[in-house]
Amino acid sequence: MSDGGPEESGGAVGLPSRRRRPTPMSQWDPAARLSYWAFHANRRPTYMRFAYLQLGSDPAAEEAVDATFDSIMGEWLRMLPMDRLDAYAWTILKRCLAERQDRRHPWEQQPEPMDISAFEAALKDAHADRYEVLTDTIRFYSAVSRLAERQRDAVLLRYGLQCTPGEAAAVMGVDEPTVRSYLGQAHRRLARLLDTSAEAGEGSEEGEGARADTGTAAGAAEAAAADSAESAES
Numbered sequence: 001m002s003d004g005g006p007e008e009s010g011g012a013v014g015l016p017s018r019r020r021r022p023t024p025m026s027q028w029d030p031a032a033r034l035s036y037w038a039f040h041a042n043r044r045p046t047y048m049r050f051a052y053l054q055l056g057s058d059p060a061a062e063e064a065v066d067a068t069f070d071s072i073m074g075e076w077l078r079m080l081p082m083d084r085l086d087a088y089a090w091t092i093l094k095r096c097l098a099e100r101q102d103r104r105h106p107w108e109q110q111p112e113p114m115d116i117s118a119f120e121a122a123l124k125d126a127h128a129d130r131y132e133v134l135t136d137t138i139r140f141y142s143a144v145s146r147l148a149e150r151q152r153d154a155v156l157l158r159y160g161l162q163c164t165p166g167e168a169a170a171v172m173g174v175d176e177p178t179v180r181s182y183l184g185q186a187h188r189r190l191a192r193l194l195d196t197s198a199e200a201g202e203g204s205e206e207g208e209g210a211r212a213d214t215g216t217a218a219g220a221a222e223a224a225a226a227d228s229a230e231s232a233e234s
Contacts, residue, residue: 022074036076039089040069046161046171047093053160054097064100068093087173094149143193147186154182155190 025033047068051061071092072079079085144155150172157168158179169179 023077025073028077032077032080035080036073039072039085043086043089043171044069046157046163046167049161050093050156050171051097053156055100060100064096065093067096067099071096084173086170090171090173094153139194140190143190146193147189151182151186151189154179155186158183 025036028036044065047065048061051064052058055061055064068089072089075088075092079088082088144152147155153172154168157163157171158165163171165179165183166176169176172179
């Protein structure tokens with residue numbers, strides 16, 4: 001991989017080598033140390049909140065984020081010249097989250113309520129009016145989990161953490177139009193998934209519920225249209 005950062009493929013790519021011995025921070029020049037701690041201060045709060053949505057507990061989130069920054073520290077001198085440093089750091093976070101999820105205890109492997117309640121609480125606390133009607137159902141969380149990885153990341157950052165598209169783009173290391181594109185794709189996919197699951201889960205008794213769920217899916221479609229219009233104007 002070149003020092004330009006990870007390639008765009010929708011997954012965690014371009015991960016750091018585990019064989020390279022990192023240069024101790026005590027041997028860094030002052031500018032490199034300052035830049036690392038500035039990055040740490042800027043990104044750690046968002047990384048922690050994102051990790052909590054993925055893992056459902058503060059200790060697990062802290063463990064994953066600590067591992068992320070340990071790895072970033074070991075790679076920092078090589079990362080500094082990268083054009084897409086944030087994208088590279090994001091791949092490291094995603095890898096550390098995946099590793100932490102793989103090491104869950106057997107009783108944590110089930111789709112525990114904590115995961116869902118963490119996502120819902122983040123949305124409700126942030127007053128995300130456009131999706132608030134959806135957050136009281138496991139069906140919506142399940143639909144989000146079925147999105148492509150980059151779409152899911154964009155949705156969690158935008159609606160779970162209430163980042164603006166520009167803020168989400170900075171964290172993911174991509175440009176803002178790319179995030180808006182991910183969100184538009186996610187909205188359309190969610191509308192289809194919610195529509196399909198509503199039809200599958202509602203028998204002949206669910207006339208009213210079906211209409212309500214169709215309205216919910218339509219709301220997601222409207223959100224996609226609104227975001228597309230906003231993106232076209234910008």
